[in-house]
Amino acid sequence: MNEWAALLMRLLFSRAPVCPVLVKYFYCKQIDLYIKRTFVRNAYILASKQRESAVLSGNLSEPAHSMTERGMDLAAGVLRFAAVTALTFLGLLAITFFIGRVVPIDPVVAVVGDRATQEVYEATRQALGLDRPLLVQFGIYVRDVLTGDLGVSLTTGRPVVEDLARFFPATVEMATAGILIGVLLGVPMGVIAAARAGSWLDQVIRVLGLLGYSVPAFWMGLVGLAVFYAGLGWVAGPGRIDIFYDGLVPTVTGLLTVDALLAGDWTIFGNAVSHLILPAAILGFFSLAYIARMTRSFMLDQLAQEFVTTARVKGVSEWAVIWKHAFYPIRVQLVTVIGLSYAVLLEGSVMVEIVFSWPGIGNYLTTALLRADMAAVLGATILIGTVFIVINRLSDLLYRVFDPRSR
Amino acid sequence: MPPLLELKNLRVSFPGPRGPVEVVRGVSFDLGRERLGIVGESGSGKSLTGRSILRLLRPPAKVSVDHLRFDGQDLMAMSDRQMRAVRGARISMVMQDPRYSLNPVMTVGAQIAEALRVHERIPRRAVRARVLDMLEKVRIHDPEHVMRLYPHEVSGGMGQRVMIAMMLIPKPDILIADEPTSALDVSVQAQVLDLIEEMIAENGMGLILISHDLDLVARYCDRVLVMNRGEVVEELQAGALHSAQHPYTRGLLESVPRMNETRRFLPVMDRVAGMGT
Numbered sequence: 001m002n003e004w005a006a007l008l009m010r011l012l013f014s015r016a017p018v019c020p021v022l023v024k025y026f027y028c029k030q031i032d033l034y035i036k037r038t039f040v041r042n043a044y045i046l047a048s049k050q051r052e053s054a055v056l057s058g059n060l061s062e063p064a065h066s067m068t069e070r071g072m073d074l075a076a077g078v079l080r081f082a083a084v085t086a087l088t089f090l091g092l093l094a095i096t097f098f099i100g101r102v103v104p105i106d107p108v109v110a111v112v113g114d115r116a117t118q119e120v121y122e123a124t125r126q127a128l129g130l131d132r133p134l135l136v137q138f139g140i141y142v143r144d145v146l147t148g149d150l151g152v153s154l155t156t157g158r159p160v161v162e163d164l165a166r167f168f169p170a171t172v173e174m175a176t177a178g179i180l181i182g183v184l185l186g187v188p189m190g191v192i193a194a195a196r197a198g199s200w201l202d203q204v205i206r207v208l209g210l211l212g213y214s215v216p217a218f219w220m221g222l223v224g225l226a227v228f229y230a231g232l233g234w235v236a237g238p239g240r241i242d243i244f245y246d247g248l249v250p251t252v253t254g255l256l257t258v259d260a261l262l263a264g265d266w267t268i269f270g271n272a273v274s275h276l277i278l279p280a281a282i283l284g285f286f287s288l289a290y291i292a293r294m295t296r297s298f299m300l301d302q303l304a305q306e307f308v309t310t311a312r313v314k315g316v317s318e319w320a321v322i323w324k325h326a327f328y329p330i331r332v333q334l335v336t337v338i339g340l341s342y343a344v345l346l347e348g349s350v351m352v353e354i355v356f357s358w359p360g361i362g363n364y365l366t367t368a369l370l371r372a373d374m375a376a377v378l379g380a381t382i383l384i385g386t387v388f389i390v391i392n393r394l395s396d397l398l399y400r401v402f403d404p405r406s407r
Numbered sequence: 408m409p410p411l412l413e414l415k416n417l418r419v420s421f422p423g424p425r426g427p428v429e430v431v432r433g434v435s436f437d438l439g440r441e442r443l444g445i446v447g448e449s450g451s452g453k454s455l456t457g458r459s460i461l462r463l464l465r466p467p468a469k470v471s472v473d474h475l476r477f478d479g480q481d482l483m484a485m486s487d488r489q490m491r492a493v494r495g496a497r498i499s500m501v502m503q504d505p506r507y508s509l510n511p512v513m514t515v516g517a518q519i520a521e522a523l524r525v526h527e528r529i530p531r532r533a534v535r536a537r538v539l540d541m542l543e544k545v546r547i548h549d550p551e552h553v554m555r556l557y558p559h560e561v562s563g564g565m566g567q568r569v570m571i572a573m574m575l576i577p578k579p580d581i582l583i584a585d586e587p588t589s590a591l592d593v594s595v596q597a598q599v600l601d602l603i604e605e606m607i608a609e610n611g612m613g614l615i616l617i618s619h620d621l622d623l624v625a626r627y628c629d630r631v632l633v634m635n636r637g638e639v640v641e642e643l644q645a646g647a648l649h650s651a652q653h654p655y656t657r658g659l660l661e662s663v664p665r666m667n668e669t670r671r672f673l674p675v676m677d678r679v680a681g682m683g684t
Contacts, residue, residue: 306507312463313502314522314573315495318487329512404512404557 085393090142092385096378097141101134107374110154145382151375155368160379163364168383169254170240171353171360174279175345176255181284182291183338189288190295194303195322197296205292212289220282221355228278236274238357245271279356283349287341294337295330302326332402339395347384409479410437411613412460412498412581416473419455419464419637427469431455432637438581442607442614444628444645446621446659452637453617457583460615461494478580496526499579501603504590505566509558516554519573526577541572545602564595568602575606581613582606588623600627621648621663633659 100107108125116124125131129140144150150160193205229237236242240256249256249263257276260269302308303326311325350362357363361380368376419431431452436443445453459470462482475482477498482490502508510518519538523529529537542550545568558566567587574582584603588596604627607614618624624631625648633641633656641653651657661674 306502306504307510309463310502310508310570310573311510311521313461313494313500315491315493315525315577316521317491317525320525325510325513329510402512405559 081393081397085389088389088393089386092382092389093142093145094138096381096385097138099381100374100378103374110372110374150379150382153368153376153379154373155371155376160375163376164361164379164383165254167359167361167364170256170358171346171349171362173255173257174276174283174353174358174360175342175349177276177280178283178345178349179287179338179342181281182287182341185284186288186291187295187334190292191299191322191327193292193296194299195318197300202296205296209289209293212286213293217282217286217349217351218355220285221279221352224278224282225355235278236271238275238355240275240359241268241272242275279349279352279358282352283345287345290341291334291337295334298330298333299326302330329403332399335398335402336395339391343388343391346387409476410439411478412438413474413476414438414460414472415475417456417459417475418471419452419459420469422467422469430637431459434634434637434639436632436639436642438613438615440580440611440613441630442604442616442628444624444631445615445617445634446619446624446631447634448619448659451634453634454585456634457500457585457615457617460583461498461500462490492526495522495574495579496577497579498581498583499574499577500583500585501567501570501574501587503586505558505561505563505570506590508570509566511558513557514554515556515558515561515569519554519569519576522573523576537576538572541576542569544606545569545572547572563591564599567591567595567599571599571602571606575610578610579612581615583615583617585617586619587616589618589620596623603627621659625649 107128108121108130111128112120112124129137132140148161150164152158153160153163156163189205189208193202196202225237228234245268249259249265249268252259252262256272257269260266260272299322303322305326308321308326311321316325347362349358349360350366352358353360353362354366361383365377365380365384367373368380414437415435417431417434418429420427420429422428430450434452434456445456447453455464455468458464459472460475460482462470464470472483477493482493485493509515513521516535516538519541520534523534523537538554539550542553547553547565547568553561553565553569558569561569567590571587582603587603588599591599600623603614603616606612614628616624616628625645628645631643631645631648632639633643633651633653635655640655641651643651643656648656649660651660658674664670664673
């Protein structure tokens with residue numbers, strides 16, 4: 001038996017991840033329920049709105065809204081949107097700030113070391129502003145963050161902002177590739193599973209989804225490497241790019257594949273893709289499992305609706321019934337699901353990043369945590385939190401674009 | 408000449424915990440270019456009968472029929488593609504509640520246009536003209552405006568008129584109206600039914616009006632089938648409804664409250680016989 005096959009067998013049997021599988025499965029069920037309930041509530045609110053407006057528009061001769069009123073509505077909406085976003089961001093800063101104060105790491109000692117004299121200690125304490133009231137400190141913190149100052153990382157000795165700018169693109173690249181795979185495969189799979197509910201195809205897709213839910217990422221990563229890199233040699237191994245090609249293309253976006261394309265270097269592009277494809281496929285598989293499951297249940301809801309029967313009565317083909325009538329309305333919910341999965345990939349790919357030695361934000365955060373590098377940890381937390389907020393707000397915005405009832 | 412629609416011995420059953428439950432048990436009728444009413448209480452199988460004609464019931468429902476002929480063709484033997492050419496274009500159906508039966512994310516105009524476009528290849532401009540024309544026919548005053556509205560922006564009565572426009576635009580031969588007014592205010596019910604009646608007369612179509620409202624059916628139909636527990640218990644001319652003989656029909660008639668009477672209790676239908684399901 002070859003070496004890699006032996007490795008694969010060992011991984012398959014010695015680490016049989018039964019316990020985490022079950023725990024994770026039930027945990028995900030809970031999240032599912034939560035999201036479904038949220039949608040049911042939203043749908044309910046929309047429906048009651050609809051009833052109201054149906055009553056109101058009974059008299060159609062009067063113009064619905066004058067232009068100026070519409071403009072005012074829009075302005076008020078934009079203002080509210082901006083206010084909510086700003087408040088959420090402030091909440092995020094407050095949480096990270098207080099975490100930074102609560103952890104049993106003395107920021108002064110972290111700077112001066114534990115052999116400094118009392119005077120040096122006090123001087124540094126004052127220089128860092130730690131003798132001021134907490135609220136004032138928070139104010140300064142907010143100001144610093146807003147001006148782009150996240151402090152200096154103890155591990156790398158560089159400003160945290162610079163570090164993040166170096167590490168984050170790698171994560172973005174992997175997560176984006178992952179979510180693309182997840183959406184392009186997961187959505188059609190979910191739709192097909194719902195359209196053929198109960199068939200063998202549906203069962204296969206459901207089992208795939210269950211696997212994606214329950215198999216730990218590091219295990220998938222190791223098996224993937226054992227099979228496709230060590231065994232079959234189809235893809236390149238860990239890292240973003242072969243050492244030989246490192247630093248050959250000028251950094252423009254920070255995404256190696258895009259930069260290579262911009263530089264017109266196909267060899268490097270090919271190498272980067274070969275490194276990217278396996279971790280991205282693994283992330284994609286996890287989001288695919290989730291997206292397919294949610295798509296399936298949304299589609300089942302829609303297919304049971306009366307307007308789908310109406311479409312069939314009209315003589316619309318089954319393909320158009322499914323994609324045009326049933327799928328069209330669920331784009332809205334899907335946007336939220338996809339947005340959340342993307343956000344999770346952006347922050348939750350730590351395991352995959354470590355297995356693949358991917359120089360991304362997850363790796364950076366873990367290293368910083370293990371070395372008690374608080375500035376780096378908080379900086380990365382703020383970045384990830386911001387990404388979550390932005391994606392959430394964007395999907396809210398898309399809700400309004402996609403659903404005529406919420407305009 | 409054979410009738411337009413021939414239905415013989417229609418049976419529909421659903422699997423239940425103790426074997427299949429038969430909910431339509433051998434319904435037969437012929438339909439010409441006339442107005443046929445089907446009445447019965449909830450669960451008597453009248454809607455299922457309507458939907459079976461269009462072969463809209465999907466598993467786990469089981470449909471069996473001795474024959475179902477439309478215009479000389481056997482509907483049960485048709486392929487899905489052939490059946491789609493019948494749906495909408497030849498036999499159409501007005502559904503119950505426009506709030507649920509119109510697609511919430513498509514404009515009214517797009518939905519009506521779709522009903523036309525799946526059956527006829529005509530240029531976009533002509534489609535638009537036909538849609539506007541149809542909307543005007545169902546007495547919508549500002550069709551240009553209404554076309555651009557979404558279903559939640561129109562009232563129930565208008566929604567049902569949109570539904571009628573959508574179902575009649577390919578000029579079908581038979582219209583099945585499944586409780587077309589039960590979701591509407593009393594004040595607009597008559598308008599909608601008058602509209603259906605007028606369109607039917609204008610195009611010389613056949614109508615199957617499914618309802619639980621006896622007076623309504625008596626007024627808008629030529630012939631009435633009374634259904635109970637999945638069976639047709641009596642068939643009468645609409646004018647003769649009030650001289651019905653069958654005890655079930657009599658019971659239904661008795662249960663209708665009148666304006667000019669005082670009764671302490673409305674009689675309650677004896678449903679013991681129906682407990683079998």
